[in-house]
Amino acid sequence: MHILEELYEMTAFSSLGQQSGVLLMLLVGFVLLYLGIAKKYEPLLLVPIGFGVILANLPGGGMGVVPAEMIALPNDRYMNLFEIGSEYGIMNYLYYALIKTGFLPPIIFMGVGALTDFGPMxxxxxxxxxxxxAQIGxxxxxxxxxxxxxxPQEAGSLGIIGGADGPTAIYTTIMLAPHLLGPIAIAAYSYMALVPVIIPLVANALMTKKEFKINMRQxxxxxxxxxxxxxxxxxxxxxPxxxxxxxxxxxxxxxxxxGMLLFGNLIKELGSITSRLADAATGPIMNTATIFLGLAVGATMTHDVFLKGQTLGIIVGGFLAFAISIAGGILAVKAYNLFSKKKINPLIGATGLSAVPMAARVANELALKYDSSNHVLQYCxxxxxxxxxxxxxxxxxxxxxxx
Amino acid sequence: MSENFLEALTLMVVGMLTVFVILLLVVVLGNAIIMFVNRFFPETESKLSNTSPPGQVDRKHLAVIAAAVSVVTGGRGRVLKVEKEG
Incomplete structure (x- = not known):
């Protein structure tokens, strides 16, 4: 009987009973996986983040990211990476080496740059x-x-969700309020996935039928x-x-x-002479960075950090930031149209919030709904x-x- | 009104102004680059069009073929020669 008790203590089941938040966080992880896999909401990010949440909350797994105070030493010094790795495990090693240093978001931005075409602009x-x-949100x-x-630091990190740019939101949060990284990354990527819902919602509320029909080519x-x-x-x-x-x-x-965005763009625009670099930036490097970013961001969401009132505030605030940014862009175009002979379709303002290229595609589809010959994609x-x-x-x- | 709120208000004004100024710079720089390129390095249609003697493959077509081969072979393939039949 004693052996059985010891066996029970050795497994994760004993700690599961003691921490009810763990079950809730596992559920959050499963929901994120469901959204990524079944609903295809930003699967490249939500699948690693969702799995990271699950890994971090498995009791005894030692994959949860610990707060910065835990690695602090006297005299404003911190443990070195080897000490972090041996004391708190590989996920903390990854987090403190790749995320806390602000390394991965610019690396991903380099790939984004190599996928961006400044031609339409x-x-x-x-x-x-x-x-x-559209940054007003x-x-x-x-x-x-x-x-x-x-x-103010937390508020800045929350507001930057309105920039609709995952790496930017993550980078800002790492710098200003790293303890909110998990919920802010989730909110940023979830709302980016919901751009096809949010843009029509705001556009329909603010635009007239006549404005939807403004034909840019004409x-x-x-x-x-x-x-x-x-x-x-x-x-x-x-x-660049x-x-x-x-x-x-x-x-x-x-x-x-x-700087990294523009460097990525330059190696793309140089064509065949640097095509191998551009291929690496958009392929292996960006994919590897995305895996580590997603897993490590997910692993910051342990139950004691995530299950707070602040998280709810971030989810509501993030949505508002998105909606206000879209509205800001639309209203700016409307104001411009008051004074200009050459009219602009306000949908072009709605796409000013980044979320490239999904926002532009959604706006284009909206315009086509009102006039099947009104292709606004390149303008958006x-x-x-x-x-x-x-x-x-x-x-x-x-x-x-x-x- | 709290001190934090005033700080946020300042941040809003400074932030939006900076974003506008930078994008104004994007517009100005973009226009300057376009004017510079148009003035000193225009790529005219005649330069692009077929200057190769008859019987040989159009340079534009050759570029398209080379690009297609590069994509299909992952950058390893090279087009050494393309000839027209007849």
């Missing part, structure tokens, strides 16, 4: 402004979150652009180099994200891509002012 440069207007929610009792014919690009290939090579250097002087804290991509730059800059401002 260069062809429709003035639409880039709407990528700025970040700052409005920051304001609201502070009023609700979040610290407007271009009526009021043709001033100049045509005579060598797009060269323009696309010069753009010059922009990267200039922005670095204005917002240095955005360089880790924006212009504001969509500028939104990526806008949210990285907003993240840089938050980090430099709140850190």
């Amino acid at each position: 260069l062809r429709n440069l003035r639409l880039a402004f709407f990528g700025a207007a 970040i700052f409005m929610v920051l304001l609201g979150a502070i009023a609700m009792g979040f610290t 407007q271009d014919k009526l009021y043709p652009p001033k100049h045509k690009i005579k060598n797009l290939k060269l323009a696309k090579i010069l753009f 180099i010059i922009l990267g250097v200039v922005v670095a002087f204005f917002v240095p804290s955005s360089v880790p994200l924006l 991509m212009a504001s969509n891509i500028s939104g990526v730059i806008g949210s990285a800059v907003a993240a840089g401002v938050l980090i430099s002012m709140l850190l």
Whole structure:
């Protein structure tokens, strides 16, 4: 009988009874897996995050990420990676080496850059402004979150969900409020997956039928652009180099994200001479980074960290940040249309919040629903891509002012 | 009004202004690059069009074939020669 008792103590069942939160967290993990696998909501991220949640909460598994205080030593020093690995296991090693250092989000951004085409934006440069207007959700929610009792650092991390950019949200949260990393990453990726629901919801509430029907090609014919690009290939090579250097002087804290994005874009635009680098950035490197990012972010969500009132606040706040950003973009276009002869379809403002390229695709489908000949995709991509730059800059401002 | 709220308000103004200024820079730089490229390195249609003698393969077509081979072979394949029949 004694042996049986010892056996029971050795298994995870004994601790399962003591910690009811564990079961709830396993359920959260299963729900995330379900959303990723069955509903196909951002499966590349939600599957590793969901599985990371499960691994972290399996009692006795030692895969949960411990708070930074646990690895702190006297005199503002921290354990080295070897000590972290041997004391708290491989997941903590991965987390403190790859996530806490802010290493993986810029690496993923390099891959995003190598998948991005700045062509549509260069062809429709003035639409880039709407990528700025659609960052308003970040700052409005920051304001609201502070009023609700979040610290400014936590509020900044919550607001950045409105930038609709996973790596940017994760990078900002690592810098400002690492204890909220799990719920913020989940909220950011879940709402990005829900872009096909959120954009129509906000657009239908704010736009008239006439506005949905504004045909951008007709407007271009009526009021043709001033100049045509005579060598797009060269323009696309010069753009990331010059922009990267200039922005670095204005917002240095955005360089880790924006610099890597523009480097990734450059190796793509150079074509065959660097195609092997671009292939590596978008393939093996990005995929490996995504696996470790997802698992380690999931592993931060242990029951004692996740099951708090704050998590609910993050989920509600994240949705508001998304919706306000979309609304901000739409309203900016509407305001522009009041003063301009050449009208712009407000859907182009809605796509200013990043979430590339899904937001642009959703907006295009919405426009086609009202007029089957109204293809707005390339125009939406212009504001969509500028939104990526806008949210990285907003993240840089938050980090430099709140850190 | 709490100090934090005032800080957030400042952050909102500074943040949105910075984002606008940077995207204004994107527009200005983009236009400057386009003007520079158009002025000094225009790629005219005639330059792109077939300048090879008759009987040989169009350079544009050759580029497309080379790109297709590169994608299919994962960058390992090379097009050494393409000839027209007849």
